[in-house]
Amino acid sequence: MIKLTDFIKTPDINSTKIKFNMNSGNVNEKAWDMLLEDKQDWIEINAWKKKQTNNNFGSAKYVIALAQYYPYGPEYFVFGGIYKIEKIEPEVFDDVGYNLIPMEDYKEYRKRLIIKLAKPIGRDVYNRLYARVQEQLNPEIYELSPDVKLGQFPGYQNVSIKHVDLQQIVSGDEPSWKNALSYVKGVYVITDLNTGQLYVGSASGNTEGIWQRWSSYSNFQNPTGGNKEFNIIHEKTPSYITQYFQYSILEIFDTKTKIETIIERENYWKNVLDTKKHGMNHN
Template identity: 70%
Template sequence: MIKFVDFISTPDPKRTKVKFNMNAGDWDKRAWDLLLEDDPEWIGMNRWKTKQSNNNLNYADYLIALAQYYPYGAEYFVFGGLFKVEKIMPEVFNGSGYNLYPMDDYKEYIKRLIIKIDKPIGRDLYNRKYENLQEQLNPEIYELAPSTKLGHFPGYQSVSLKHSDLRQIISQNEPSWKQALSNVKGIYVITDTSNGKLYIGSASGNNEGIWQRWSAYADKRNLTGGNKGFVEILESKDNDYIIKNFKYSILEIFDTKTKVETIIERENYWKGVFDTRKHGMNFN
């Protein structure tokens, strides 16, 4: 076992806090999602200050920020950076009470390094002193991913991928995703997040199911996957439009032995449900 404090050190251990972020007040804004997407709220939640002093950064010159890695479980956290702390004066409560300045130390491990603690941590004790950390929670280095960690396949009903995430999963042949998406046919939806328009598509072939179809969309040489409607969109927009705006989710899955006619029938059903021929991006 490699101890966390033996792997990540700070300029002044006695004046360093470690923050175990879980969410930003509701489960629609989970800390890992904010960190993964470089959302400004990731920094915001670490700057937050309340009158409950044990969860503040008072007397801390440095902060190690962690985000709960919920795909693995409540005991797992991803490294989100080492920061220099500056208290805002006059003091601010129930708001951003600190300025945080990212340090270069260990920045290559951000979104890659996963630690494991002995037991889930309570919301009232998520801010710990670095010098007591190993004794209290026994954190150990669990995994160091070769690049930004996306996590294991979360289940078909929980798939919601930005184009950048889809490209990474496909390019790395991420095992759990490839196995899950290759073993099913299905109906999927692509959302243009800039305007809310939907495209309903299907993977009905017998060779690698949804994985094969989505691999075509992930190819930077042809982001349209051969879709004529997407070609028209790119012709009227810049080349990065799909990369910036498209998101991929699964509506329905089928056994690989399901007949093509059955899947096409269900595809047409979903096109009707969302009226994507009239108000979306389907043209047939």
């Protein structure tokens, strides 16, 4: 076992806090999702200052920020960086109360390093002194991913991934994703997060199911998947699809399902979501 405090050092361990971020105040948005997309919310939940002093940084000069890595379980956390702490004066409470300055130390491990605690912790003890965390929670280095960690396949009903994540999953041949998506046919929806328009498509072929169809979208040079409408968008603004497209699954089918059945369901969803008139389907 490699202890966390043996692996990550700070300029002053006695002036360092470690923060175990779980869900934000909005329970629909988890800390790991904020970190993964580098949202401003990620900084804010770490810099938030409450009236309860045990939840604040006190005289600490540095903080190690972690996000609960829920694809693995409640005792797993992913490293989100080390920050230098500057207090905001005059003091404010129940608001952002600190300026957090990202440090270069261990920057290459952000979103890749997974630690495991001896047991899950409660929300009332998520802020700890780093000098004492090893004896209290016994965190160990569990995994160092070669790339940004995306996690295990979350289940067909929970698939909602950005284009850049799809590219990473396909290029990395992520086993759990490939296995899950290769063994089903299906109807899917692509969302343009910029305009809100939808495109309904299907994977009805006999080989490698949704995985094969979505792999065609993940091509770094041509992310259109052979779609004429997407090709127009790509030619006009090459970075648009990568920046704004998101992929989700509407229905799945056994690989033995007839093509006609899947096409029928694809047309059903086009009508329900009105994607011919108000979306990106033109047939």
